Amino acid sequence: MAGTVEGDHVDVVGMWVTADGHIRQELLPDGRYDEARGERRSAYTGRYTVTGSHLDYVDDTGFTATGDIRDGVLYHEHLVLYREQTSS
Helix, strand or coil, rough: CCCECCCCCCCCCEECCCCCCCCEECCCCCCCEEEEEEEEEEEEEEEEEEEEEEEEEEEECCCCCEEEECCCCEEEEEEEEEECCCCC
16 A cells, blocks of 8 residues: 555555556566556666665666655656556
């Protein structure tokens, strides 16, 4: 769940999406991410690390970015992403 702290890190694993669903960023448990944009699957892939509620991203091409979880919302550079809720 967003906001759940494991040790000293926020649990970020799962699918994060923009409100319009255009951008979908999957944060995988192995420290990798896969981001889709519209119909373009795997538009960006790379690795991420979590320190507290802060994320550092390194794209497979070497591009870097950051993000922060605040109140269960992922603020990734200029994007605002929400954890996708799974059906039970």
